[in-house]
Amino acid sequence: MKTKKGLAFTLILLTMVVGMFCWWKFSKNGPDHYYTIEVVELHEGGFGYKILHQDEMLIYQPFVPAVGHNKPFVSKEDAIKVAQLVRNKLESGYGFSVSAKEIQELNLSVSY
Structure with missing residues (x-):
């Protein structure tokens, strides 16, 4: 009787551990959903950014989005601000568009 209870407890514990691992691996915050930002310096001057997912380029943005003209970012800091906004939207499941x-x-830094 004791061995059956011990075996049942072990199986339940093992199932919980495997379940927690799977949840962590496949959850929104797990390693498969991690986005990284790279700032790029453009040949024509200014900056843009890339957002990568698992080392593959998902977004390449060489200019400031949503302002009606194709001007690059004036500084790395500006490119990072927008890239972080986009990354946060992606990680939250809200797409990637910026208004x-x-x-x-x-x-x-740029006036619009």
Whole structure:
């Protein structure tokens, strides 16, 4: 009787550990859903950014989005601000689009 209870307890514990591992591996915050940012210096001047997912380029943004013209970011810091916004949206499941209002709220170095 004791061995059956011990075996049942061990199986339940093992199932819980495997379940927790699977949840961590496949959850939104697990390693398969990690996005990285790379700032790129453009040949024509200014900066852009890349967002990578598992070392594969997902987004390449060589200019400030949502402002109606194709101007690059003036500084690395500006590119990072927008890239972080986009990354946070991706990680939260909200897509990746950025509005003109969100760009204005980030107080970038460029006037629009």
